[in-house]
Amino acid sequence: MYAFDYHKPRSLAEATALLNANPEARLLAGGMTLIPTLKQRLASPSDLVDLGGLPDLAGIFVGDGEVRIGAMTTHATVAHSAEVRAALPALAALAEGIGDPQVRHRGTIGGSISNADPAADYPAGVVGLGATVVTDRREIAADNFFTGMFETALEPGEIVRQVRFPIPEAAGYAKFPNPASRYAVAGVFVARAAGGVRVAVTGAGPSVFRVPEMEAALTASFTPEAIASVLVDADDLNTDLHATAAYRAHLVGVMAARAVTSALES
């Protein structure tokens, strides 16, 4: 780890000022990804700006047909929230399935989506539900937020404040977890809303992506059988230590069907 200066601002304005004053500064949320990255010297920020001192950034609000989750809300808080469980149980279940208890009690939704790990769970929920990411300067639609592997539409110094999830008619999430980390080898989030069905896949490709063929098939008939014959092309998927692209393509089909089943059961 290289040396850095640590700040804990008390307001968003103070945080923004610190970021502006130090172009090499980085935001710190739960630290679950950033701190190991620092330890391995894959990053060398001059300053860390800890968002943990901003009470406005954490918290859950359910109402107006939406679930709004503050950027600094931990996975455990989402998983255990009675309101989220009632309004959007698939999202609570997604949060419950992240990592281990330590990670769930430190890691945050803001950190997760800003980091945009290709195997992270939240991106599937954000895209699958057609959520809106609210930052200190604008609102970004989910489909425009994730731009590539570890890449988002966030500009330098931009701070995620909140994610707004429209409450769907039905939703389900299923993933095949890596046996050690629980990151998704492949995870599929399926949601049916008035506007149609959305299917978002994480873990399988370089970044979260939608599967239009499945969406069309499920809009016609929201059943696991409807997508049984939809094949996902392995060409653009990842091959690594954990799984081949072909196996991931297969997993996407299985997880999509399981997500639909779970949506129908909830």
Add this chain to the structure above:
Amino acid sequence: MPEIVLTQASAHLRHGSNIGQPLTRRDGVLKVTGAARFAADNHPPGMLYAVLAVSSIARGRVTFLDLQAAKAHPGVVEVMTPANKPLLAEDPDAKTNPFIFRLDVLQNDHVRYANQPIAVVIAETLEAATEGATLLFPRYETEAVRIGLEAGESFIPPGVGIGNPAETHQGDVEAGLAVASRRIDATYETAAQYHNAMEPHAIVAAWDGDSLSIDMPSQGLAMALGRVAGLFGIPPESIHIRSPFLGGGFGSKGLISGPQVLGIMAARLVGRPVKLVLRREQMFGPVGHRAPTRQTVRMGSDSDGALTAIDHHTKTASSTFDDFFEPASDISHTLYASPAISTSHEAVRLDTGTPLFMRAPGEATGSIALESAIDEMAEACGMDPLAFRLKNYAEVEPISGKPFSSKALRDCYAQGAERFGWARRPLASRQMRDDAGLLVGWGMGTATFPALMFQGQARAVVRNDGTGIVETGAHDMGQGASTALAQIAADGLGLDLDQVEFRSGTSDLPDAGIAGGSSHTATAGMAIHSAGADVIARLADLATGDERSPLFGAGNAGVIARRGRLFRRDDESRSESYAEILARAGLAEIEGRGNSAADPAAQSSYAMHAHGAVFAEVKIDPELGQIRATRLVGAFAAGRVINPRLVRSQYYGGMIWGISFALHEHAVMDPRSGRPMNPNLGEYHVPVNADVPSLEAILVEEHDSYVNALGIKGVGEIGITGTAGAVANAVWHATGIRIRQFPITLDRLIEPTP
């Protein structure tokens, strides 16, 4: 406890009061409370921390190290490189006997594998040493690496394992295959594996002039002593090694490793005590591993299912600079009767560290191939796998024709099958599903491991307060040696366990032999047993020759030692306590010595092996290929059981390794760089509790009058054999898909290999 009759046991010893008791580990409380002091817990005054800088290339030369940057870092005391390392008295590349392996201790700038030590940074703190090692930013001259069994030129090794011939032929295999009515010819692949004991290799070394004090986990204290003495040119008497506890070894701590020698060199260089502990990823290189294999098994059988030929060929690998060849084919020597058996090995040389003994070296690797092949052969014959094994049961050792010193394998098959419910197994594959729709499969394998003994010594003392001391430099790797051996010690002296102080784990004690080859209880135990017998014989001489003793004149009738007294064998109303005997003789204590070694006469007449039968159930998600080993039953016969609780836990551990072999462990090497890609326990998978829902081990009674006077075989390694194959066979039975590459990966159960 029934009285145990020992054919060659000393007449005045009787066993059973301590031996056979399921005592818990005597060091259990120390370990649970954290009071047990492992090697790296020792911090002598003035101690410095040493951290290895290891190579990120697998072949070439180190051309530059930024010594200035490292040395300039606050807290760094010294950087040890080939240029300034202390001189050794012996070339670390010299090979003087098969148990000496070449070490990488900065003898030059050559790199022969990834993670080879290339410098050692010594500092006031661990953090400073770690930072110093990072600041070295090595530069290299890199050569193309040879990784994988296709790399390099294949050759027939001069020997496999320790001194076994690379090829053995018995009968005419080709003729046997020609007359067979059913044949199989199958090739199996096993992955490279790394031991990964929980406790990394560590050393704390302190020099005082030419005397050397070492804390270091060791499975072979006497050999380590000899190696250190040779390398540093000092007499063994001036070296003291303490190894009271090991956090696992599995063979990788049998010999002192290069990094540990570097710790001693670092201490010499800076003139202060030094501690050096490997990081997890540094254990993927300089401390041994199990080499990958590709094994081809050909078998034939007649129309009744009797084998006509077994041909087992293994291709494996050693390093470019030393010889260790996994003797995988040799498993086929002992298990199944066949008129013709042929085993052979070939090898390539790779840019890896030298492979070494890893729990059941050869047996584990060969077993998964042999037991899979037997399953395939049974399938080809349309026979139940257990019936097929019984049909080909070896009444004598197939390769040698020798009778077995004992072999309760039929009982293992029967008890294991009964407990598992094997009789209900459908013959065909893909027949069973559970309520959740998972595919269910049942498979089995035969377990076997040779009953070995090394040479060992022990010392025993009875004091005039009636208590005893027994000493031998035995190694408690976590298996519970210090408990089981104390039980033998107490019985050997005819004392209760709490009356005996058992000392082990340091190099100044008599050599107990290496804790390897599943031989430690037999070797150290027999030395202890003999030392106890020696003391009791001396006490008996004192008593029976003294007319003031109630035992006077009992010389011919003999005496029995029990609970601190000698009893006249033919009249137990006449007895005398050890304390009384010593007091009358005016002695403070009496000492005896004991040795142990295999009996060459018995060895030349009998084949000596432990056996077992393992039955496995797997459940497989048909959509995902995800495999769970849901139920395992093993039944093992390994001679006398000193402590059933500890023996059972050895079987459990072995069986878990078997699951690991079949389903999890796989060191993935980058063919371009030669680096291990998963040198951490997040990506190099081993089973965790959730992977092992149900495990049962049955201790099958077996009496062996030939292996040694105590009738002990070994239990440390056998559990892996049989199990790995049983799991693989269960996967076939569940799915109808035969996977011949281990570990079995899920994708291959979805897309059958073409």
